[in-house]
Amino acid sequence: MFVGKGKNIMKKLVGFLISCSLLVSCTSSSVEVKSEVENSPISIVTTTGMIGDLLDILLPEEFKVTRLMKAGVDPHYYKATQGDLVLMQKADLIVYNGLHLEGKMTEIFEKLSRRKKVLAVTGALPENRLRKTSEFATGIDPHVWFDVALWSTICEDVAKELVVYYPNWAVKIEENKNRYIDELSALNSEIIVALSSIPQERRVLLTAHDAFAYFGRAYDIDVRGLQGISTSTEYGIKDIEDAVDLIIEKEIKAVFVESSVSPKALQAVVEKCNSKGHDLVIGGELFSDSMGEENTKEGTYIGMLRHNVETIVTALK
Ligand SMILES: [Zn+2]
Numbered sequence: 001m002f003v004g005k006g007k008n009i010m011k012k013l014v015g016f017l018i019s020c021s022l023l024v025s026c027t028s029s030s031v032e033v034k035s036e037v038e039n040s041p042i043s044i045v046t047t048t049g050m051i052g053d054l055l056d057i058l059l060p061e062e063f064k065v066t067r068l069m070k071a072g073v074d075p076h077y078y079k080a081t082q083g084d085l086v087l088m089q090k091a092d093l094i095v096y097n098g099l100h101l102e103g104k105m106t107e108i109f110e111k112l113s114r115r116k117k118v119l120a121v122t123g124a125l126p127e128n129r130l131r132k133t134s135e136f137a138t139g140i141d142p143h144v145w146f147d148v149a150l151w152s153t154i155c156e157d158v159a160k161e162l163v164v165y166y167p168n169w170a171v172k173i174e175e176n177k178n179r180y181i182d183e184l185s186a187l188n189s190e191i192i193v194a195l196s197s198i199p200q201e202r203r204v205l206l207t208a209h210d211a212f213a214y215f216g217r218a219y220d221i222d223v224r225g226l227q228g229i230s231t232s233t234e235y236g237i238k239d240i241e242d243a244v245d246l247i248i249e250k251e252i253k254a255v256f257v258e259s260s261v262s263p264k265a266l267q268a269v270v271e272k273c274n275s276k277g278h279d280l281v282i283g284g285e286l287f288s289d290s291m292g293e294e295n296t297k298e299g300t301y302i303g304m305l306r307h308n309v310e311t312i313v314t315a316l317k
Contacts, residue, residue, distance in 0.1 A: 042166070045084075045091040047102050048075055049291040050145045051121055053301045055095060057180050058159055060172045066091075071293045074260045079104045088112060093165060095158070098122040099130070099142035101289075117165060124157040125150070131213055143289070146215035148188040148305065152181055187302055194309050195219050198317045204252050205312060206243060206269075208261040211288035226265045235265045244272045247280055254283030254315035260290040283315025 041064035046052040052067035059065065068084050069075055075097070080088070085108070088094050096102055096109060098120030112118050122130075122144055129150060131141040145151050159177035163170045195203075203221045205212055210225030226243055227235045247255070247269070255270065257263040266282065273280040286308045292298025298307045 042093075043087075043091045045088050045094045047078075047096040047105070048289070049294070049299065050151075050301050050304075051095050051097060053291070053299075054121070054151075054155060054158060058155070058162060058173055058176050059166075060169055060176070062169070067294070069290065071290055071299065072259055073290050075101050075289050076103055078102060080108055088116075091116070093117040093119065095119045095121060097142060097144075099140050099144070100136065100138045101142035103137070119158070119161055121154050121158055124160075125153065129153070131217065133213070135210065141210075141213055143211045143214055145301070146212055146305075147218040148184055148191065149218065150214065151301070152184040152188075155180060155184065183302065187305060191219060191305065191309050194313050195221070197313055201250070202252070202316050204246075204250050205316075206247065206252065206255040206266075207286060207288065208256075208258045208263065208266055209288070211258065212286075226269070227261070240265065240268050240272060243269050244276065247273055248276065248278045251278075252280065252316075254281050256283050256286045256311065256315070258286050258288040259292070260288060281315070284311035286311060 041062055044055055044059065044063055044065045046055055046065060046067050048069050049067050049071065052065050055063075055065045066087060068080070068087070069078055088108070089112075094109070094112060094116065096105070096118070099122050100106065102109075109118050109120075122142070125144070130144070132139055133141045136142065144154065155177060159173055162173050166173070204224065205216065205221050206224045206226070208225065209227040210223070212221075212223045212225070215221065216223030224243065224246065226239050243255075246252070255266050257266055263282070270280050270282060287298060287304045291301070291304045292307070297303035
């Protein structure tokens, strides 16, 4: 009953904020207000850091990109705060992942998209490049950013949309896109070379939740997640036992914690393996659904991928 009530309040708040913005846009016709608006940057709001980084790279300095989900935040659980709603209402464009990654925000995006520019970065991806899975409500795995070639396609798709929204900056956006596509292509080759140093039989990546399946598909790694594809599915004793059996059978040396998921389950796996005489360590922390802090190397998409690959290679080779 309480949940229903909270949902109603949220619905009313979204409606209220939409009405407020309409009121402001209807009355702010004075020249003074207009020139102030013209001088301030165009505000873009993104959900995840990965999308924020992409928009920062594609757009010129006349734009200001704000990421709603800070470092360490789990997008599967994230609920928009009142401050987020205000930010989104004021933004010129809202960009999100889609495929139900931001599961608790779907309704808000639907509502806002009736009056504002709202873009899902995965919206134009061809179906045959998406990973189907029965573990996620939509039947499709939303963690698309871990296949660099797929992210590169997303970069093309997003740039195309941005050029439509902001034709005055088309040349700059195109330039930025072309440069970044080259960087992503180099990153992709770098990852393939780095991972090739792990022998085939040790190419097993066991993490807290199933965020790395696209990574596994792209780079030929057997990926296992303790918790399934969304962090909202709980792990059970059987999941732990299955993981322990697999680790002992495949002689896996390390498992990996994720920056946005509790390490509890993996610690239980390590303890159980060690008690059975199999040496297993936590190989390090991977960034899965959230990047590192803004303005650090790991706070960029390329830096995050490099950190993950380095951590995986060091622990498994
Ligand atoms: Zn996830």
